[in-house]
Amino acid sequence: MAIDRFGRRIHYLRISLTDHCNLRCVYCMPEDQVFRPNADLMQDDEILLLTRLFADLGFDKIRLTGGEPTVRAHIVEIVRGITSTPGIRSLSMTTNGVLLSRLARPLKDAGLQRVNVSIDSLNPDKFKRLTRWGKLEDVWKGILAAEEVGLTPVKLNAVVVKGYNEEDVIDLAALTIDRPWQMRFIEMMPFAGVTDLQTGQLITAANIQEKIEAEFGQLETSHEYDGEARIFRIPGAKGEIGFISSVTVPFCSACTRARLTQDGVLRMCLLREKEIDLLTPLRNGAMLDDLRDMILQGVWEKPWGHGLADGIIPLNRAMNEIGG
Ligand code: SAM
Numbered sequence: 162m163a164i165d166r167f168g169r170r171i172h173y174l175r176i177s178l179t180d181h182c183n184l185r186c187v188y189c190m191p192e193d194q195v196f197r198p199n200a201d202l203m204q205d206d207e208i209l210l211l212t213r214l215f216a217d218l219g220f221d222k223i224r225l226t227g228g229e230p231t232v233r234a235h236i237v238e239i240v241r242g243i244t245s246t247p248g249i250r251s252l253s254m255t256t257n258g259v260l261l262s263r264l265a266r267p268l269k270d271a272g273l274q275r276v277n278v279s280i281d282s283l284n285p286d287k288f289k290r291l292t293r294w295g296k297l298e299d300v301w302k303g304i305l306a307a308e309e310v311g312l313t314p315v316k317l318n319a320v321v322v323k324g325y326n327e328e329d330v331i332d333l334a335a336l337t338i339d340r341p342w343q344m345r346f347i348e349m350m351p352f353a354g355v356t357d358l359q360t361g362q363l364i365t366a367a368n369i370q371e372k373i374e375a376e377f378g379q380l381e382t383s384h385e386y387d388g389e390a391r392i393f394r395i396p397g398a399k400g401e402i403g404f405i406s407s408v409t410v411p412f413c414s415a416c417t418r419a420r421l422t423q424d425g426v427l428r429m430c431l432l433r434e435k436e437i438d439l440l441t442p443l444r445n446g447a448m449l450d451d452l453r454d455m456i457l458q459g460v461w462e463k464p465w466g467h468g469l470a471d472g473i474i475p476l477n478r479a480m481n482e483i484g485g
Contacts, residue, residue: 162218162219163218163219163220163419163456163457163460164460164461165429165460165461165462165463166461166462166463167463167465169415169416169417169463170219170417171220171417171418171419171429171460171463172219172220172221172222172417173220173222173223173224173417173418173419174212174215174220174222174223174224174418174419174420174421175223175224175225175226175418175419175420175421175484176208176212176223176224176225176226176420176421176484177225177226177227177228177230177420177421177422177423177482177483177484178202178203178208178225178226178227178228178230178233178236178239178423179196179202179227179228179229179230179232179233179423180196180197180202180227180228180422180423180424180481180482181196181227181228181229181232181233182227182228182229182232182257182481183229183232183257183259183260183294184229184257184259184292184293184294184295185292185293185294186257186279186281186291186292186293186320187290187291187292187293187322187325187355187358188291188320188322188349188355188358188359188362188480189354189355189479189480189481189485190354190355190479190480190481191354191355191479192293194354194479194481196228197423197424197482201424202423202424203421203423203424203425203440205235205238205239205242207425207440207443207444208239208242208243209239209242209243209246210443211421211425211439211443211452212242212243212246212249213246214449214452214453214456215419215421215456216246216247216248216249217248217453218453218456218457218460219248220248220249220419221248221249221250221251222249222250222251223243223249223251223252223253224252224253224254224255225239225240225243225252225253225254225255226254226255226484226485227255227423227481227484228423228481228482228484229256229257229259230254230255230256231254231256231257231259231260231261231264232260236264236268237264237267237268237271238271240252240254240268240271240272240273241271241272243272244271244272244273245272251274252272252273252274253273253274253275253276253277254268254273254275254276254277255276255277255279255318255485256276256277256278256279256303257278257279257292257295257300258276258278258279258280258299258300258303258304258307259295259296259299259300259303260303261276261278261300261302261303261304261306261307262299262302262303262305262306263306265303265306265307265309265310265312266306266310268312269310269311269312273312274312275312275313275314275316276307276312276315276316277316277317277318277345278300278303278304278307278315278316278317278318279300279317279318279319279320280297280300280301280304280317280318280319280333281319281320281321281322281325281326281329282297282319282325282326282329282332282333283297283329283332283333283336284297284329284332285297285298287325287326287329288300290325291322291325291326304317308342313341314341314342314343315340315341315342315343316342316343316345316403317333317336317342317343317344317345318345318347319333319344319345319346319347320347320348320349321346321347321348321349321364321369322349322358322362322364323361323362323363323364324362325362327364327368327369327372328372330346330369330372330373331372331373331376333346334373334376334377334395334402335377335395336400337394337395337398337399337400337401337402338395338397338398338399338400339398339399340399340400341399341400342400342401343387343390343392343400343401343402343403344400344401344402344403345390345402345403345404345405346366346369346402346403346404346405347405347407348363348364348365348366348405348406348407348408348409349362349363349364349408350407350408350431350432350469350480351469351474351475352432352474352475352476352478352479352480352483353475353476353477353478353479354479354480355479356474356476360474363408365406365408365409366391366404366405366406366409366410367406367409369404370393370404373395373402377395377396378395378396379396380393380394380395380396380402381393381394381395381396382394386412386415387401387403389405389407389412390403390404390405391403391404391405391406407431407432407467408469411466411467411469413430413465413466413467414465414466416430416463416466418431419456419459419460419463420483420484421439421484422436422478422482422483422484423482423484424440425438425439425440425441425443426438426439426440427439427455427456427459428483429459429460429462429463429464430463430464430466430467431467431475431483431485432467432468432469432473432474432475433464433467433468433473433475434475434476434477435462435464436477437455437456437458437459439452439455439456442455
């Protein structure tokens with residue numbers, strides 16, 4: 162079992178399958194972002210081998226992310242390989258949804274259980290401005306396809322950015338009135354690449370909640386968390402609203418996560434620079450027991466939390482190079 166020095170049992174692994182993406186969201190990366198060559202990414206067999214090592218250590222929950230996980234070649238086979246790994250009981254994916262209308266069925270058949278789809282606005286022009294290259298219609302079709310094949314409950318993610326979509330939170334929240342979806346509003350976090358925008362145009366979760374309550378009245382709360390999201394409901398609505406306030410009200414004490422970046426590096430906190438390279442030793446023929454020890458040591462040294470309140474911003478990677 163993987164336990165850190167604060168007694169947290171770490172059992173949730175987020176695997177980034179690629180840093181490549183078919184969108185260029187303004188809060189994630191610069192438009193001219195340079196991606197890693199494919200040879201630097203974990204190959205399919207390396208992903209599955211590392212998954213087995215993590216599963217041996219008690220990791221039972223995996224989320225695939227990126228970059229954009231659906232642009233990864235052999236994505237369906239990778240999903241099948243992970244779901245058939247002994248010990249893995251939950252596999253989900255965070256995606257921009259662009260390719261989901263055709264991939265939802267094969268991914269579901271391969272064992273994927275749920276998706277979180279990013280959708281920052283329901284206005285096609287604003288959606289395009291935020292994603293630079295995205296067509297809202299493609300994502301909407303992807304969300305409906307996910308629901309139809311049972312990649313449920315459908316969860317939607319919106320990063321709220323001053324000057325881009327702060328007024329759109331009303332339409333997004335209204336989606337939950339008639340649909341059993343969870344609409345999650347995320348505070349923008351700072352990384353390399355577009356740090357000025359990320360720090361200068363932050364809208365806090367409290368501010369988003371105020372806007373939503375001004376429109377729909379006070380939200381009902383059970384004071385429950387779903388992962389990192391505090392969960393609320395518009396009175397009488399079928400779905401839920403979540404707030405992920407990683408910047409202003411961090412949930413670090415309850416964090417059970419580790420991240421494996423697309424280049425095979427273990428990162429124990431999204432917002433800390435420290436990393437442990439697993440892929441190079443694996444390619445150099447390291448014994449599996451040695452790799453397990455490296456993972457256990459990394460887990461043990463997991464930082465208590467991020468340092469944003471002290472002005473510490475992780476600048477060694479852009480968001481798409483870590484995996485959200
Ligand atoms: N491409 C996929 C997607 O769009 O969902 C997966 C990768 S993306 C990095 C994962 C999540 O991180 C998305 O919900 C995205 O909106 C969010 N994200 C990206 N940059 C962020 C930032 N600076 N702060 C907070 N969330 C961010």
